[in-house]
Every structure is written in C-alpha cells, then in structure tokens.
Amino acid sequence: MGQGLWRVVRNQQLHQDFGDQCYLEQEGEGQRMEPTQGEHLAARRGMPHCQVPGSDISHLLHVRRGKGDQGFIDLEMLPPELSITILSYLNATDLCLASCVWQGLGSDEYLWQGLCKSTWGHCSIYNRRVPIGFSYRKLYMQLDEGSLTFNANALEGIRYFMSKGILVDHPQEIAKFIFYTRTLNWKMLRMYLDERRDVLDELVTLHNFSNQFLPNALRDFFRHIHAPEERGEYLETLITKFSHRFCACNTRLVQQLGLSPGERRHESRQDAVYVLCYSLILLSIDLTSPHVKNKMSKREFIRNTRRAAQNISEDFVGHLYDNIYLIGHVAA
Numbered sequence: 001m002g003q004g005l006w007r008v009v010r011n012q013q014l015h016q017d018f019g020d021q022c023y024l025e026q027e028g029e030g031q032r033m034e035p036t037q038g039e040h041l042a043a044r045r046g047m048p049h050c051q052v053p054g055s056d057i058s059h060l061l062h063v064r065r066g067k068g069d070q071g072f073i074d075l076e077m078l079p080p081e082l083s084i085t086i087l088s089y090l091n092a093t094d095l096c097l098a099s100c101v102w103q104g105l106g107s108d109e110y111l112w113q114g115l116c117k118s119t120w121g122h123c124s125i126y127n128r129r130v131p132i133g134f135s136y137r138k139l140y141m142q143l144d145e146g147s148l149t150f151n152a153n154a155l156e157g158i159r160y161f162m163s164k165g166i167l168v169d170h171p172q173e174i175a176k177f178i179f180y181t182r183t184l185n186w187k188m189l190r191m192y193l194d195e196r197r198d199v200l201d202e203l204v205t206l207h208n209f210s211n212q213f214l215p216n217a218l219r220d221f222f223r224h225i226h227a228p229e230e231r232g233e234y235l236e237t238l239i240t241k242f243s244h245r246f247c248a249c250n251t252r253l254v255q256q257l258g259l260s261p262g263e264r265r266h267e268s269r270q271d272a273v274y275v276l277c278y279s280l281i282l283l284s285i286d287l288t289s290p291h292v293k294n295k296m297s298k299r300e301f302i303r304n305t306r307r308a309a310q311n312i313s314e315d316f317v318g319h320l321y322d323n324i325y326l327i328g329h330v331a332a
Contacts, residue, residue, distance in 0.1 A: 112136035121180025151185035154192035175202035227331040243273040284329040
C-alpha cells in the first residue's frame with residue numbers, strides 16, 4: 001500500500017522538483033527568462049510561484065522516510081478521496097486488517113459494496129432498497145459463507161442465500177447469480193444445473209453468441225456451463241440448448257453454413273449446428289488426448305463431418321479444424 005501511495009504522488013514530486021528551479025533554460029544558452037506576470041503576482045502576494053497543489057503529500061512522505069518509517073503515513077492525514085482510492089485496491093482480508101488501524105476508512109460502505117459486486121456481480125438484494133443500518137461488510141461475509149456452502153453442497157448453498165434474503169427463489173435470479181459469479185465450484189454447479197433444468201434454460205439465454213465463430217462460442221458456453229466428463233443425456237441436452245441459442249443469436253447462420261433458405265427448415269439449421277458441435281468436441285479430444293496416437297487429419301475431419309451434414313461448405317469445415325488445431329479444446 002505504501003508503494004501505491006508513492007506512485008500516486010510521484011508525478012506531484014516531479015512537478016515540485018522541477019518547480020524548485022523556477023526557471024526555464026533556452027536551447028543551448030541556459031539563461032533565465034524574464035519574470036512573467038504570474039511571478040510578479042506571486043511575489044506581490046508573498047507566496048512561491050512554483051508551488052504545486054498537493055505537494056504537501058510528498059512532503060509528508062519525505063518526513064516519514066527521514067524518520068525511518070519506510071515512507072508510510074497515516075491515511076487519515078490525506079484527503080478522504082485519496083484514502084478511499086488507496087484502500088479500494090485491497091482485498092477483503094487486507095481491508096479487514098486496515099480497519100483495525102483506520103476504523104472509519106476500513107469500514108467504509110462504498111469499499112465493501114465494491115468488493116461484493118466485483119466478486120458476486122448479481123444478487124437480488126442489490127435491486128432492493130436496503131434498510132437503515134444495512135452493512136455491505138456483513139453482506140460480504142454472508143456471500144462468502146454462502147459460496148463456501150455451495151461448493152460443499154449446491155442445494156444447501158442456494159437455500160442459504162435465500163434464507164438471508166440475498167437471492168429470490170426464481171430461476172432467472174438464480175441463473176444471473178451463477179452467470180456473474182466466479183467463486184462457485186464447477187463440479188457442484190454442474191450437478192445443480194443437471195437437477196434444475198429451469199435454471200439451466202435461463203442461464204443459456206444469458207449468453208450472446210452474435211457474430212462469434214462457432215468454436216469460440218462453444219468455448220464461451222462451456223466456460224460458464226461446464227461439460228460433463230462423459231457423454232450422455234446431459235451433454236446432449238447442453239449441445240441442443242446451445243444450438244438453439246446460437247441460431248437465435250445469428251440470423252445469417254444459413255449463409256454461414258452454406259444452406260439456402262428454401263432448402264431446409266429452421267430445425268435443420270439447428271441440427272447442423274448440433275452435428276458440428278459434436279464433431280468439434282470429438283476433434284478436440286482426438287487432438288489433445290495423449291492416448292490418441294494417430295491424430296485426425298484435416299482431410300479426414302472434413303470428410304467425416306460432411307457425411308453427417310452434407311450441405312455444409314468444405315471451406316467452413318476446414319476453418320473449424322484450423323481453430324481447434326491452433327487454439328485447443330472447446331470444452332477445456
């Protein structure tokens with residue numbers, strides 16, 4: 001924190017050091033310029049012309065460093081805006097330690113509110129008028145406790161959030177909470193979504209795959225909704241829901257896949273995306289697994305994929321192979 005404070009005043013110190021000279025050198029001459037109107041006015045008022053606003057912060061730091069205090073100063077001696085800005089870079093643990101020294105600053109509600117929303121992006125309680133005496137610091141502790149409970153037992157974790165009034169018992173609210181939270185265990189999350197298909201449906205609709213290349217969109221999807229380790233009904237459900245959402249977000253999918261609007265129905269387009277997704281997953285396993293010795297070639301992938309989806313262009317399928325070969329697994 002002390003290093004951060006020194007960075008804040010570094011520019012002020014440079015300006016102050018430059019201002020102490022109070023002269024500008026001409027090129028190759030080093031002559032003092034004539035006094036300006038501002039200098040005359042400063043001299044008339046009895047104050048130094050080159051004084052930099054806020055340079056007293058640098059002075060405080062130099063005084064502290066001269067006393068062997070490693071440059072640290074009391075944050076309460078600084079302007080409140082600067083003190084809050086410095087503390088906003090701390091995590092919850094460090095902020096709790098800081099509140100032991102600076103009780104007023106370390107317990108600032110805006111700091112704890114920022115910590116809550118940066119870790120848990122959406123909670124139902126954010127959209128309600130908080131009562132008098134509400135504490136975001138206490139809310140942070142409850143959110144942290146609920147996340148730990150979820151990572152041990154997903155159903156118990158969600159019930160904890162609801163019991164504290166943090167979440168509303170509605171699939172859309174639960175889906176938003178999951179979508180904007182990164183502290184939940186993916187294995188527990190996968191088990192929970194397998195049981196709560198209504199929440200899974202809402203979670204899928206939160207994704208926007210517009211103008212995304214199919215493998216990249218699939219990676220983004222599995223980044224929030226982790227794929228199961230084995231093939232089965234749940235994986236088929238995920239790919240089906242992804243196919244519907246991808247088609248809904250890309251109205252020009254027919255042109256991308258080489259299908260003319262009059263040849264196929266909308267369901268056929270979703271089926272084509274479904275086939276491509278399965279092909280991409282199998283190709284990812286083939287290229288990344290150390291147990292597969294003979295890797296699938298680009299020509300083999302194009303031939304096998306076009307057998308299942310004949311109207312897809314060869315160039316498009318070739319680009320899919322290149323993406324997996326260069327970037328990696330779609331469900332890693």
